[in-house]
Amino acid sequence: MVPTLDYIRQKFHEFNHLYFQDKLAPIPIKLSNTKSYVGNISFKRRRKFFGQWEYYDFTMRINTRIALSEQELEDTILHEMIHYYLYANQLQDKTPHGPHFRQMMQYFNDTYGRHITISHKGAKVEWKQDENSKPKKHIFAILTHKSGRKYVKVVPRIRSRVLYFHNSMFKSGEIIEIKWYYSTDPYFNRFPSSVSMRVYEFEEAEMLPRIKEAQPLYCDGKNVIVTR
Ligand SMILES: [Zn+2]
Known part of the structure; x- marks a missing residue:
């Protein structure tokens, strides 16, 4: 299925309640037609004391170029929500899918029977799940x-x-x-x-x-x- 904004917003709300104790603040959601990712969380960041970064101004993008199954779509939304949760709570890993990410992914998969993955195993190999690794300017x-x-x-x-x-x-x-x-x-x-x-x-x-x-x-x- 190709998602609509309403569908993604509804899933975000539902998953926030089910899996994140309603801790995630709503963020803008956009549809994307890019060839380079299935889902993406973009953000701004500013330096805090002691070399730490604060992340803010999040936007979630979900691709509409390829049709995913409903389950794949849900898991893609969840995948991006994990990124958002980690950034928003300053728990980001050194690599996009490091230990914190994997731990949450594994927990959701084991506890709730999700099928969240790190790379999208869709039709095209070059499809990356996302481009959350240091966006190039x-x-x-x-x-x-x-x-x-x-x-x-x-x-x-x-x-x-x-x-x-x-x-x-x-x-x-x-x-x-x-x-x-x-x-x-x-x-x-x-x-x-x-x-x-x-x-x-x-x-x-x-x-x-x-x-x-x-x-x-x-x-x-x-x-x-x-x-x-
Ligand atoms: Zn990712």
Whole structure:
């Protein structure tokens, strides 16, 4: 089945009550169409004293690209809820599925007959259960060539490099528009990060939802500013 937001919210509520003693605060839930994970918990973090991190602003994403069985879907939601519980209580492991995660997963599987797994054993091998391992940060540009064709470019996250690329692309006379974004979507891992003139074509259908989720940056050739 392909989940709806209502379905996921209802399951979140139900599992929170059954398995987490209603300790989890509600979080935004989004549907995702990415090729890189089945479920995902994203968050912000800030440094606390003594090198500890505090995690906050959680969002759960569940993929709608592939149809899972109801049980797989439930276990995927639970898998993400375990991540959320661990982060929210500062119990996160050094690796995404370390001892704390495994212990809770095992407990739910043994006690409640769940089938939570660490990797999704679905149709495609490259499907990861999620990308909760340190999200990589990307700055990318969507470039419009004078022919109307669009390209993507990932550049190093250094202000001077962004400005250098921005200005040299316009100087080339080939590019009529450059829009800048910031994203932690693992989709962008596939593009080499550089300031070379080499730019890449992309599938519009794959890119548009990612642009929508990315954070727009403003660049005028002299400054790069976060706009929201
Ligand atoms: Zn996971």
